[in-house]
Amino acid sequence: MERLDQIRAEIDQYDQQIVEYFEKRIKKALEALEIKQELGLPILQQDREQLVLDKVVRHLQDKELTQEIQELYRIIMKLSRQIQAKKWNLSDLLLIGESILLPIGEPLSKKTIAFQGEPGAFGHQALKKYFGNKETVLHFEKFEDVFKALVEGNADYGVLPIENSSTGGIHEVYDLLLKYDLYIVGEEILPIEHHLLSVEGATEESIVEVYSHIQGFRQCKSFLDQHPDWKLITYDNTAASAKLIKELNETSKAAIASKEAAELYGLKVLKNNIQTNQENWTRFIIVGRKVELSEESKKISLIYSLRHNVGSLYDSLGIFTKHGINLVKLESRPIPNQPWKYHFYVDVEGNLLDKQIQRAIEELQENIINLKIIGNY
Numbered sequence: 001m002e003r004l005d006q007i008r009a010e011i012d013q014y015d016q017q018i019v020e021y022f023e024k025r026i027k028k029a030l031e032a033l034e035i036k037q038e039l040g041l042p043i044l045q046q047d048r049e050q051l052v053l054d055k056v057v058r059h060l061q062d063k064e065l066t067q068e069i070q071e072l073y074r075i076i077m078k079l080s081r082q083i084q085a086k087k088w089n090l091s092d093l094l095l096i097g098e099s100i101l102l103p104i105g106e107p108l109s110k111k112t113i114a115f116q117g118e119p120g121a122f123g124h125q126a127l128k129k130y131f132g133n134k135e136t137v138l139h140f141e142k143f144e145d146v147f148k149a150l151v152e153g154n155a156d157y158g159v160l161p162i163e164n165s166s167t168g169g170i171h172e173v174y175d176l177l178l179k180y181d182l183y184i185v186g187e188e189i190l191p192i193e194h195h196l197l198s199v200e201g202a203t204e205e206s207i208v209e210v211y212s213h214i215q216g217f218r219q220c221k222s223f224l225d226q227h228p229d230w231k232l233i234t235y236d237n238t239a240a241s242a243k244l245i246k247e248l249n250e251t252s253k254a255a256i257a258s259k260e261a262a263e264l265y266g267l268k269v270l271k272n273n274i275q276t277n278q279e280n281w282t283r284f285i286i287v288g289r290k291v292e293l294s295e296e297s298k299k300i301s302l303i304y305s306l307r308h309n310v311g312s313l314y315d316s317l318g319i320f321t322k323h324g325i326n327l328v329k330l331e332s333r334p335i336p337n338q339p340w341k342y343h344f345y346v347d348v349e350g351n352l353l354d355k356q357i358q359r360a361i362e363e364l365q366e367n368i369i370n371l372k373i374i375g376n377y
């Protein structure tokens with residue numbers, strides 16, 4: 001026992017140093033905050049955080065601890081941000097339990113909105129359906145560019161597809177929601193109709209190559225299976241492929257895209273409604289920099305991971321049942337570098353201002369790892 005006491009005394013000493021250095025680190029983060037406030041920079045500096053993560057791994061002598069040190073530093077930096085946020089402006093934050101701080105904002109009146117793809121893309125249609133036609137619109141090549149535009153302040157809202165009723169979740173967008181500290185403020189469901197488009201003079205028989213987004217191909221699989229000789233070329237976006245077909249102007253090439261894209265780029269519809277399921281819908285999310293709470297907010301989106309023990313998912317979901325909260329969606333994504341471990345994306349019905357919901361979230365937090373609330377809309 002004496003030996004164990006001796007070891008624990010040493011651990012106590014290290015803890016004292018860790019606490020001392022943690023406090024020093026937080027003080028410095030608050031000094032950094034003052035400068036960021038002067039310069040009008042956001043609290044979160046993802047590039048800097050990545051550098052910190054790389055540096056601490058380099059300091060490690062035992063590289064087997066790489067994942068653990070990164071996990072520890074992700075938590076330290078998140079706390080550092082939360083402490084900075086508390087200081088920044090308390091009235092703009094919602095505190096749930098003891099440690100979940102959410103930035104709260106009002107819907108912006110004058111706004112710039114970003115979508116992925118070219119004009120005429122389904123994302124563009126969802127944007128117009130949700131926001132109307134009067135807003136300033138930006139479009140980007142990649143989903144991640146939309147997230148970056150928000151973080152960098154170049155756009156106020158982003159419109160992104162999250163799920164298709166025939167082919168399921170859009171995984172890349174799920175992963176980006178975890179990576180960036182942005183929030184879902186709304187959603188829009190759009191019926192998706194795909195058409196085979198080409199230039200004047202083309203017929204179904206003249207086609208050799210077809211361009212579309214991978215989702216376009218997946219959602220039209222039965223039709224494409226009838227043309228096994230067609231070469232399918234995956235493109236960034238359905239509307240971008242329509243634009244390309246117009247530019248190439250060849251009767252052997254076609255795109256799979258919307259009617260709107262056909263009209264916008266002056267293409268002929270060779271075949272209408274080629275999606276496999278006539279009930280084909282895509283749910284788009286509207287992402288912003290803050291949680292926008294109102295009495296009408298009725299769906300909460302959460303991400304969490306679990307300890308690897310029997311029944312952990314069941315137990316976590318049981319907490320919602322116990323508090324009478326309806327679960328409306330469950331999706332899982334693998335955690336990079338941790339084979340067979342998952343992040344769970346859960347949508348439940350409720351409003352974050354409701355005390356019952358807050359109690360359930362607090363209880364959930366005690367039973368899971370890394371809870372992230374990504375919106376109430």
Ligand SMILES: C=C(O[C@@H]1C=C(C(=O)O)C=C[C@H]1O)C(=O)O
Pocket residue numbers: 028029030032043044045046048049052076077078080081084
């Ligand atoms: C302390 C800062 O604020 C945040 C927290 C960081 C940290 O704790 O190391 C790093 C980057 C920022 O996201 C900073 O900007 O340096």
